[in-house]
Amino acid sequence: MSARLRLAVAGATGRLGRRIIALGASDAEIVLVAALTREGHAFVGRDAGECAGIPPLGVAIEASPRAAFDVLVDASTPAGTERWLETCSERHVPIVIATTGHDARELAEIERCSRTIPVLKASNLGVGANLLRRMARDLARTLGAGFGVEIVEAHHRGKRDRPSGTSIDLARAVEGADRPRPPIHSLRIGAVVGEHSVHFASDEEELVLSHRALSRDAFARGALRAAKWLTVRGPGLYDMDALLS
Ligand SMILES: NC(=O)c1ccc[n+]([C@@H]2O[C@H](COP(=O)([O-])OP(=O)(O)OC[C@H]3O[C@@H](n4cnc5c(N)ncnc54)[C@H](OP(=O)(O)O)[C@@H]3O)[C@@H](O)[C@H]2O)c1
Secondary structure (H helix, E strand, O other): OOEEEEEEEEEEOOOOHHHHHHEEEEEEEEOEEEOOOOOOOOOOOHHHHHOOOOOOOOOEOOOOOOOOEEEEEEEEHHHHHHHHHHHHHHHOEEEEEOOOOOOOOHHHHHHHHOOOOOOEEOOOOOHHHHHHHHHHHHHHHHHHOOOOOEEEEEEEEOOOOOHHHHHHHHHHHHHOOOOOOOEEEEEEEOOOOOEEEEEOOOOOOOOEEEEEEOOHHHHHHHHHHHHOOOOOOOOOOOOOOHOOO
């Protein structure tokens, strides 16, 4: 591995990918070596910095990586994950999967690949939303079956999956022996970056835990942190709980 971490970003032309590139460019421990999108994308050949709204980086957006890299961050689509997971498996390189919305077959493939390379998969790379999940799990246990639980999530209109990966993880965290998986209510509206609320209510009182992402940089920063953390791990399937604890 070179002194600076050689980073590849897949989904480089997307909302999250562009922020990962912009923040990565100002991180002294990181050097961007590949900015990847799907074949035929209108931005192929354009400079990654220019696409991310920062000065040129001398790295062109491409559909297939020519450069060697130490870690890949995938912020694309479920089909994109499949493609980049295969590349990382062939090269024996770690992959951070930020993408959400995978089906059962795709999840099984991620699990299979994690037996030979380090994989960190997180539906939410922000610190706050991961702490929300822990708090929701603890509160569900403390309040017990006398309190009903429902989850509300809101995102921008361009979000492709519904419900969000974060809300599915929240629902899994609060379900238990005496509590079924709670319903999730989804809004796709305006430019909302990401909001999640867990409502607990009895007939007498209501308690609401909520998190609002104010900027995609919360996720992008988490992606870079995860990339650094993952490169010194062995094969396995990791999540943000592992990184934060
Ligand atoms: N884990 C987290 O903390 C977190 C936070 C925010 C978002 N996300 C997830 O991250 C993913 C991206 O979100 P976003 O808002 O950035 O979406 P987006 O703006 O739609 O960006 C996705 C980008 O990936 C490109 N792409 C499609 N196929 C590809 C492939 N095979 N290889 C490389 N790039 C490909 C898309 O190009 P086209 O438009 O041409 O298809 C698009 O530019 C979503 O699954 C989202 O839910 C995760």
